[in-house]
Amino acid sequence: MKFTNLISPCAAIVVFIAASGAMAAGDIAKGKRLAKKCTPCHTLEEGGKNKLGPNLFGILGSFAASVKGYKYSKAMASSGIIWDEAAFTEFMTRPKKFIKGTKMSFFGLKKSTQRADLLAYFKTLTNTELKPMGMGDAAKGKVAAVNQCKVCHSFDKGGKIVFGPTLFGVYGKAAGAVEGYNYSKALLESGLTWTDANLIEFLANPEQFIKGTKAKFPGVKSAKMRADIIAYLKTLK
Ligand code: HEC
Ligand code: HEC
Incomplete structure (x- = not known):
């Protein structure tokens, strides 16, 4: 958010409104900091290796369980999910609730603002814009x-x-x-x-x-x- 350069008495109010109303528009910088919670198990850079979890570069817009060379749980492999904004957000809320039987041992992010920030950051982890959803046959x-x-x-x-x-x-x-x-x-x-x-x-x-x-x-x-x-x-x- 670029509200920091607003030098006016209203700035505090503007920031307040933005913070309370802007669930959807996350903060990329905050999301990047939150992503440190992921890096013990995931690499985030293009071509990064699979660790305990798969590489997550370009994950938004992809089918679940499509990273090459990574051995997914049966639950993830058969989920049929596309990682669109809604699915990603739900997964980040409570991974094991959204995909029962996933082997991702991460509790989830409690606050919807955190999930929005993380989503905003993950949108930057791609070469193109969001991959087109319509990649069907x-x-x-x-x-x-x-x-x-x-x-x-x-x-x-x-x-x-x-x-x-x-x-x-x-x-x-x-x-x-x-x-x-x-x-x-x-x-x-x-x-x-x-x-x-x-x-x-x-x-x-x-x-x-x-x-x-x-x-x-x-x-x-x-x-x-x-x-x-x-x-x-x-x-x-
Ligand atoms: C303790 C290790 C661990 C942490 C921490 C972790 N993950 Fe995972 N993640 C995994 C594993 C293992 C899988 C594979 C799950 C499966 O196959 O069921 C996975 C899978 C995923 C997938 C699905 C990938 C795909 O190819 O379909 C996404 C998305 C994901 N993680 C995002 C995150 C994000 C974002 C964070 C940080 C907020 C995070 N994970 C933190 C271990 C972890
Ligand atoms: C049991 C009957 C039934 C089946 C099966 C069904 N639909 Fe429908 N669909 C309807 C009805 C009835 C409506 C009108 C809904 C309304 O007015 O609320 C509708 C509306 C729609 C609309 C919105 C159309 C518009 O003009 O806005 C789409 C898109 C659609 N269906 C796609 C599909 C697709 C694709 C499938 C197959 C995967 C499918 N439907 C299967 C009964 C069905």
């Missing part, structure tokens, strides 16, 4: 979508309404945009746009992500499969 996604979505959705332009609206062109659009479909109030008022991040969350557990949606399906458990389905949805335009 559209062909596999098509197969999965036919199996899992087709009972309720068509995929064609102007396609008929089954239980749900057609998913043609849904990627990148505002939620609730298919004309003639009678959406739930919850979905209409969600104000969401179907970006990668929102689709990932929605497909993981629709009724948890949009409380009151009438999309009654349990969700797609595997993060890889969600990424594949999203890659397929992107081709429907």
Whole structure:
């Protein structure tokens, strides 16, 4: 945060507001100091070796358990998680609660401000910006979508309404945009746009992500499969 160079009587108030309201915007320098808690077990630099835990350079945006040459627990290897901001934050709250059976022996960070600071720092541990979330395989996604979505959705332009609206062109659009479909109030008022991040969350557990949606399906458990389905949805335009 760059509030330190504000020389005014209001500075203290500004800092106070920033500190209380800015859970989401972490402090990189503080996060870097907190990361000292990780380095007994993790290297953080590009190409760093695996220690007790895997190297964590570029971890945000990656699939869990994808660092080469590291032997993960079964729990981590089969978690199906993508380390997006939400997953990283939850994991850092209580690792063993978020992934039961993980072999990471770290209690977690109690304060949400600490987790936000750590997240801000981890965002810098990458060559590029955040890796694109949509790294799925559209062909596999098509197969999965036919199996899992087709009972309720068509995929064609102007396609008929089954239980749900057609998913043609849904990627990148505002939620609730298919004309003639009678959406739930919850979905209409969600104000969401179907970006990668929102689709990932929605497909993981629709009724948890949009409380009151009438999309009654349990969700797609595997993060890889969600990424594949999203890659397929992107081709429907
Ligand atoms: C006592 C050692 C230890 C400490 C301290 C520790 N970790 Fe870990 N970490 C591990 C181990 C071991 C694994 C592998 C877990 C598994 O396979 O279940 C791991 C896995 C991870 C993963 C998943 C990596 C992947 O490739 O999917 C992340 C993310 C992570 N740690 C972040 C952190 C952060 C951030 C900190 C510091 C706040 C931290 N860890 C502190 C041992 C540790
Ligand atoms: C049991 C039926 C059912 C299944 C299975 C199902 N959906 Fe849906 N889906 C719905 C319904 C109903 C809605 C409308 C929700 C509302 O209005 O709250 C919906 C809405 C959606 C929306 C929002 C559309 C918009 O125009 O905003 C997306 C995206 C979506 N579903 C994707 C999927 C995908 C991808 C799958 C397969 C992995 C899937 N759904 C499986 C019933 C289903």
